[in-house]
Amino acid sequence: MILTEEQIEYIATNLEFYGIASGELRADVLDHICTHIETGDLDDFDAAYDSAIRQFGGYQALSGIERDRYLMVSLKSSLWRQKLINIFGCVSACMICIGILFKFMHWPGATITFFLGCALFIVAFLPLFFYHGYKDYYKKAISK
Template sequence: MQIEEEHIRFIENSLKLYGINSQDLKEDLVDHICSYIESRESNNFNELYKEAIQKFGGYSSFQNLQLETNFQKFSKKAKVVNVLKFIVGLIMVILLVIGFLFKIMHWPYANAMLIVAILLFAFLLIPLLFYSKHKKIRYKFS
């Protein structure tokens, strides 16, 4: 069967209706569905479309693909946030240890190091922890 432009629009709209928001995923699914329909010899588009949807697992399978795509995007961002948390935490601990050492030895800049460590904790590490916790909860239940 030859796919027409109105068939492609129908497929795109139905995928959007069933929760496929990612443009890349939508294009891939439309391509697979169109390829399946074109490979069949029947001329009944509706019948072939329903058959293609069932062949690919139905709309619930498409929604699961969307969730997995979202989770993969989240996991890439989560890795960056975790590395950033580690680096900020490491710098903070190093500054605290060196600051306390300087304080014990009565060397200069001890207070500056302690203040910078506390500021890193308050304005970088705590917000990063809350951000990552919020994103984990959000993607866990979506």
């Protein structure tokens, strides 16, 4: 069965309506559905289209595809953000502890080490920590 431009446009509109907002993902799913319809042995467009949608798991699964794509893409940035939080937290905690130790021992550089540790904690660690918590909350809200 050869698809017409109107039928392809109908499929693309339905994909957007049923929750696939990303243009790149919509083009890929549209290509898969059109290929399934054109290589199938059904001559009726409606029956072939229903068969292709069932192959994807129905209309509910289409919105799940968009959600899963977002979660997979955001996983890499989430891991990178968590590594930065761990690095800044450890470095600032070590600098604060070393600054306190130097202060107790009356060694030079105590004040600047303590100050830089506190500054790193306030300027880098805390904003990243709260931003990461916000993004995790948003990701959990989307995944439900």
